[in-house]
Amino acid sequence: MINAIGREIPDLVEGYGAVKPFAGAFHTVPDMKRHAPRVKAVRPGENKVLSSLEEVFRRIGIKDGMTLSFHHHFRNGDGVVNMVLATAAKLGLKDLKIALSSVFPVHAPLVDHIKHGVVTGLDTNYISGPVAQAISRGILARPVILRTHGGRARAIECGQLKIDVAFIAAPAADDFGNINGVEGPAACGSLGYAFPDAEYADYVVAVTDHLVEYPLSPVSIPQTRVDYVVKVDCIGDPKGIVSGTTRITKDPVGLKIANTAARVIEAAGLIKEGFSFQTGAGGASLATAHFVRQMMERAGITGSFALGGITGYMVDMLEKGLFKKIIDVQGFDLEAVRSIATNPNHLEVSASFYASPFNAGCAVNKLDAVILGATEIDTDFNVNVVTGSDGVIMGGSGGHSDAAAGAKVTIVVANLLRGRLPIIVDKVLTATTPGETIDVLVTERGVAVNPRRGDLREQLVAAGLPVKEIHELKALAEKIAGIPAKAPAGGRVIAVVEYRDGTIIDVVRQR
Structure with missing residues (x-):
């Protein structure tokens, strides 16, 4: 099949369907009802606290073939996934x-669990490190399902991703199962990505220290x-929460790009009372926020909310x-953890509230502007944030496609x-985010505007921004670096890339 952005997609993917x-x-358009977890009862005096993960496995009756879920609020400091899978292997x-x-x-350690047949399926929104490299080499017989943050919430709520047992890393918990992320030695802040799992899984286990x-x-x-x-x-380890750099870049090229991106937002008429904004944690993204902040201060305006990580x-x-307000689905550093614990205007929300396309309205739909990155972008403005130019998996959409779809201006x-x-x-x-939802590309050599946004192009030209056609920027890059060799054709499908609505925007093939 050929999908709406011209990608050739198999009718049937073995291991996916x-x-x-x-x-x-x-x-x-959604045509289903929400999934419902099994109904249970706890009698007075029953004890939910179990002595070990092994006891949890036995009490629930976890068996071969089940789906176990986890959240990633500890990012590279997480200890629960490895702990639970070691128990499963034992x-x-x-x-x-x-x-x-x-x-x-x-x-x-997930790589060894895959090699030994403990794990045969993976459903996630982002993969990096040794697991990504092993997946790219074809270690899994079944393809990985790569979703967006909002798409994962949608899939859980609609029953597409059926969770048997959700293991939730809980920085603080009481003996009856109330949990939060703002107390304890491992406080991580918002637990928003775990909310759909807790709501829809058949069994929910809080793992706490x-x-x-x-x-x-x-x-x-x-x-x-x-349940337990x-x-x-x-x-x-909360120190592992920190996402790469959380400091404004000092690189002159990065600063030039960030300043231009802020000028795009200003030229679009968005720096006004009630402005809403999402940006990432990278140096250039934070630099854009810095320049936007200066514009807001000069204009004397107050924004309505900041969103995202x-x-x-x-x-x-x-x-x-x-x-x-801040609307927070995940903290990217320890200052975010401190703030959500103490400031009533710092709001904790679920992944569904943040970005699911199939509810009565998610927060990304209220965004004025969002700043996003790219591994590649093509002349139709489709963006790749899943693979490198060699086809090796190095990331995933996360909230990229969700925020791009919702914001008035996506940069x-x-x-x-x-x-x-x-x-x-x-x-x-590898297509991740469709070009129809990308409005502007900002580089150090110029700004390209999606032809769908003729109105925006006129505003940027009137503001004196260096607007160029995307083909012109492509030719300039190739004049400097040459035309890159094409990646060799891939083999079997090792990952399917779902758009936020559950349709397939692309597949990743073994290289």
Whole structure:
């Protein structure tokens, strides 16, 4: 099949099933009802606290072929996934499917569990490190399912991703299962990505290293959705939460790109009272936030909210009165953890609230502007953030496609060359976010505007911004670095890339 962005997609992917091709960012209309977890009862005096993970496995009756889920709020500091899978291996379990919202280098032991048949399926939104490299080499017989953050919440709620047991790393818990992420030695902040798992899994287990007296307060996930609590020595290292750099770049090229991106937002008429904004944790993204902040201060305006993965820079803008609220699905540094614990205007929300396309309205739909990155972007403005130019998996959509679809103005910031390779290509190797939802590409050599946004192009030209055609920027990059060799044709499908609505926007093939 050929989908709406011209990608050739198999009718059927072995290990995944029948394929519904991507038909457009807003084409698919939901026609299902919400899934429901099994109903249970706890009698007075029953004890939810179990002595070990092994006891949890036996009490629930976890067996071969089940789906176990985890959240990634500890990012590269997580300890629970490895702990649970080591228990599964010790008990001789096989053929487990792991639904982990994101995979980091700390999860390297997963590779051995795959080799030994303990794990045979992986459902995630982002993969990096040794697991990504092993998947790219074809270690899994079944293809990985790569979703968006909002798409994962949708899949859980709609029953497409059926979770048997959710293991939730809980920085604080009481003996009846109330949990939060803002207390204890391993406080990580918002638990938003775990909310759908807790709500829809058949069984929910809180794994904590900080058991407190009942009742815990505040409560992020309530006792009504938690079946068992198990105390362990350590659930994770909060230092691993920090996402790469959380400092504004000092690179002159990065600063030039960031300043231009801020000028795009200003020229679009968005720097006004009630402005809403999402940016990432990278140096160039934070630099864009810095220049936007200066514009807001000069204009004397207050934004309505900042959204997404939250950094200390956004916390500072909240505390200085530049935004009225922060809507937080995940903290990216320890300042974000501190803020959500103490500031009532720093709001904890679920992944569904943040970005699911199939509810009565998600937060990304209220965004004025979002700043995003890219591994590649093509002349139709389709973006790749899943694979490198060699076809090896190195990331995933996360909230990329979700925020791009929701925001009034979606801006991709990127150096014209990535290493020695042009960022702009005729056709991205792996499509992640469709071009129809990308409005502007900002590079150090100029700004390209999606032809769908003629109105925006006029505004940027009138503001004196260096607007060029995307083909012109591509030619400039190739003049500097040459035309890159095409990646060799791939073999079997090792991953399917779902768009946020559950349709397939692309596949990744073994290289």
